[in-house]
Amino acid sequence: xxxxxxxxxxxxxxxxxxAGVVLRRNAIVLFMCVELMLNAVNLAFVAFAQVYGVGGxxxxxxxxxVAAAEAAVGLAIILAVFRHHQSIDLQNINLLHG
Amino acid sequence: xxxxxxxxxxxxxxVSAAMCVLxxxxxxxxxxxxxxxxxxxxxxxxxxxxxxxxIQILVYAGAIMxxxxxxxxxxxxxxxETTDIRGxxxxxxxLVVGGLIVAELGGLWFYTTPRIGREVRxxxxxxxxxxxxxxxxxxxxxxxAHGVVGGIAAPLFQLYLVPFEITSLLLLAAIVxxxxxxxxxx
Numbered sequence: 649x650x651x652x653x654x655x656x657x658x659x660x661x662x663x664x665x666x667a668g669v670v671l672r673r674n675a676i677v678l679f680m681c682v683e684l685m686l687n688a689v690n691l692a693f694v695a696f697a698q699v700y701g702v703g704g705x706x707x708x709x710x711x712x713x714v715a716a717a718e719a720a721v722g723l724a725i726i727l728a729v730f731r732h733h734q735s736i737d738l739q740n741i742n743l744l745h746g
Numbered sequence: 747x748x749x750x751x752x753x754x755x756x757x758x759x760x761v762s763a764a765m766c767v768l769x770x771x772x773x774x775x776x777x778x779x780x781x782x783x784x785x786x787x788x789x790x791x792x793x794x795x796x797x798x799x800x801i802q803i804l805v806y807a808g809a810i811m812x813x814x815x816x817x818x819x820x821x822x823x824x825x826x827e828t829t830d831i832r833g834x835x836x837x838x839x840x841l842v843v844g845g846l847i848v849a850e851l852g853g854l855w856f857y858t859t860p861r862i863g864r865e866v867r868x869x870x871x872x873x874x875x876x877x878x879x880x881x882x883x884x885x886x887x888x889x890x891a892h893g894v895v896g897g898i899a900a901p902l903f904q905l906y907l908v909p910f911e912i913t914s915l916l917l918l919a920a921i922v923x924x925x926x927x928x929x930x931x932x
Contacts, residue, residue: 650752651862654793656855657756659848661763661782667844668767671837674830676772676818680779683810684763687786690802694795698885699859705885705898706906708798712805713913717920719810723817724927730821737830 654695661688675726675736679719686715752792759785770831773824776814783807794885796894 661684668681690708697704730736762782769775783806790799818824831837888897902910 650749650793651859652855652857653749653752653756654789655857656852657759657789659851659854660760661786662851663844663847664760664763664767666847667840670843671767671832671840672830673832674772674823676814676823677775677830680766680772680775680814683806684766684779684782687783687802687806690798691786691789694790694793694798698794699862702885702888702897702901705795705798706902706909708795709801709898709902710909710913712801713917716805716810717916719813720920720924721927723813724924726817727821728927736821736823 651695651699655692658688658691658695661685661691673738675729675738675741676723678738679722679726683715683719686711748792752789755785755788755792758782759789768831770829771824771826772818773815776811776818780807780811783811794889797898 665681665683665685665688668684669678672678672681690711693704693707693711695704697708726736729741733740735741759782762778762785766775766778766782769778784803787799787802787807790796790802832840885897891897892900
């Protein structure tokens with residue numbers, strides 16, 4: 649039973665994802681860091697599922713579906729932003745600054 | 747033995763994730779992320795979730811990451827001249843935020859199955875949870891009774907049927923949204 653170490657690894661991966669979102673300005677790399685966070689959450693679900701039953705596996709299924717949908721829509725948004733700004737650096741996308 | 751394999755893949759996952767965050771080129775960041783996901787798939791197999799591990803490799807490391815690679819290729823972002831990593835202030839902020847989260851969640855490292863069983867028994871009168879936590883081997887028993895895939899498929903199409911159907915609506919909305927967003931001429 650590797651419950652504790654798996655949860656700890658999940659915490660480390662999640663915080664790496666958060667650090668990446670704070671650190672990077674490239675929108676695509678930002679998306680990758682979000683995927684990393686989703687993966688860390690999946691790991692926590694799987695770790696608890698070995699104790700609690702298969703409900704955790706189903707949650708992983710739904711998380712993966714949401715991740716796929718999010719990637720499709722998010723990348724389409726990045727494509728649209730790139731067409732408009734010729735860049736996906738978040739520094740150049742500052743229309744809301746006023 | 748299992749623990750040694752687990753720690754090997756855990757180290758691989760953490761190093762790959764760190765390299766994904768820190769590598770300058772989006773393509774190498776993506777390849778490092780794929781490596782992290784493969785290591786996570788191996789860890790899923792170690793945690794008695796063989797089917798989820800395979801799905802992780804097929805869907806995540808295969809399909810979703812190839813989607814990212816396509817976008818990088820389409821937008822010609824592979825070769826970067828300037829780094830997009832924020833300066834020292836951003837680095838400090840990332841360290842503080844990441845460190846805080848590790849400090850908050852790091853206590854989970856010391857969780858064991860009996861401890862969760864004790865805490866559940868002390869807090870609530872959930873009989874089902876008590877039974878499940880007692881042995882701490884719910885997934886293993888379920889796989890032995892129904893098979894690895896059958897144990898997931900049966901509740902997916904019975905108990906979780908409504909969320910499953912909502913998932914199909916979500917995917918439909920994502921397809922329509924992606925087509926609308928990507929086809930619009932600016």
